[in-house]
Amino acid sequence: MKYLVTGVAGFIGSQVVARLCVLGHQVIGIDNLNDYYDVNLKLARLEKINPFTTFQFLEIDLADRDGIATLFKEQQFDKVIHLAAQAGVRYSIENPMAYADSNLVGHLNVLEGCRNAKVKHLVYASSSSVYGLNNKVPFATSDTVDHPISLYAATKKSNELMAHSYSHLYNIPTTGLRFFTVYGPWGRPDMAPYIFTKNILEGETIDINNNGDMWRDFTYIDDIVEGVIRIADVIPKRDDSWKVEEGCPASSSAPYSIYNIGHGSPINLMKFIEAIEAELGIEAKKNFRGMQAGDVYQTYADTQDLFEATGYKPQVGVSEGVAKLVNWYKDFYK
Template sequence: MKYLVTGAAGFIGSEVSTVLLGKGHEVIGIDNVNDYYDVKLKFARLDRNKNHDQFTFIKLDLADRPAMAQLFSEHKFDQVIHLGAQAGVRYSIDNPMAYADSNLIGHLNILEGCRNTKVKHLVYASSSSVYGLNNKVPFSTSDSVDHPISLYAATKKSNELMAHSYSHLYDIPTTGLRFFTVYGPWGRPDMAPFIFTKKILAGETIDINNNGDMWRDFTYINDIVEGVIRIADVIPRRDEQWTVEAGTPASSSAPYSVYNIGHGSPINLMDFIKAIENELGIEAKKNFRGMQAGDVYQTYADTQDLFEATGYKPKIGVAEGVANLIRWYKEFYNK
């Protein structure tokens, strides 16, 4: 099949592209390669696939409406895996317009492309951040997500709503995936696992929010990608028996679905830091501080729906995942 993968220079998008190519599919990858973090890392991710004869990379901004329309018209994709977005909770507090351009206009351009070229299935990235002020755990897709605490989360909730409207109006099968704290080799430099590893190795002090009393559903990159690839084959169908009153927000009478994709077993932040310290053989210098704007106390995914749909559950624990991350980091940065 022919796939469009957006965010192809990103952490998850580059790995999804690699796995799809390994399965014999054709992949057109797009990314605007912005400087939100080190572009050298982004290009290094792309380099892993650049010589594959089934991979084509196009530097393209999701918000560029004419260029996006031309892309869809020329390539006639079978499926779209839309992972490109402006990421980061804290960055959205100071740079809101970047999220409007990429996450709202860009997502609409994707939906329009799928509508106009009759794409068989759109899988797109949502986020665990949509759970916002929710306290009940584990987070379930049957829960209300009407109280986001960052603009980033609000745009991801908006993506789900926009997708539903297109599924309903134009019969486009769409699946949203709420990602939970992805980490591993080739990871994002703005996320805690990468930041902690870098600073501990450099002998710098790490900031620990909420005095370490935080829980995250850390999910290894290979497990995430396996879930993405599997769910791409599970195309939502219309369910004329579904009703708002009796149904779940994660499904619909339209060909629409939403799933959590995470490990399903949250880890205390201090335990995760300890795993990094143990692997490095270095004790971190720590600065304990209060909760930061946009932070949530705990993320914890109920992934039963995803398991029932795909038969897959994550396999990689924190000790193995952290070891792989640090091994890659030392090799990539010659540490």
């Protein structure tokens, strides 16, 4: 099977590629290697996967309409796993145009490529951020998600709507995955698990939002990768009996699906910090502060539909996952 993976120098993308190559697939990976965070980390991820003989890296920006169109025309992919995006809730408040270029224009270019190349299945990254002001937990894909509280979340909700329109108009099977707080080795430097580990090791203060009264559905990277790989083989089909008035928003008469992909058991933020402290053997210097713009109090994934579709449930608990994150960080940064 020939795959395109976008965002291949990213945290999730690089590890999805490694798994696909181990399984014997041919993979073309693209990334624009932007400087949103340390490019050296992105290059190190690429260095880790470059030895796979069935992998080829191409530096392309998703917003490059002609470049993406040419890529799809020349390569004729069977499936696409679209993980590239401008990430970060807080960054979207300060730099909104970056999200329009990558998350909206880029997503549209991928959809157009899939349409013209008649791709068998597009799997793309959405986000738990789409649940916005929802208070009911666990978050279920049957919930309405019309009230995002950051532009990042709004672009991810837009991606789902755009995908549905292409599934409906052109019969392209699309599956959106709402990721819940992914962490582990090779993680993103702008995310709390990485920041906490770095600052505690360096004796710097860590900022703790909402005075520590926050809950996150921390999901270890290996569990995420396994879910992504498995769902790529679960291709949505048309369902002409589906009706808007009666059907779940995560499905459609079109070949379209949405799933949560998370651990399904939220952890209090302070408990997560305590796990890092225990693994490092260092007590953190803490600065307790209020809720920050764009933050949500709790994330909690209902993943039953993903389990029913793939037969897989996350295996890695916080203690094990934090130990692997800390050990990687110490080794990578010496």
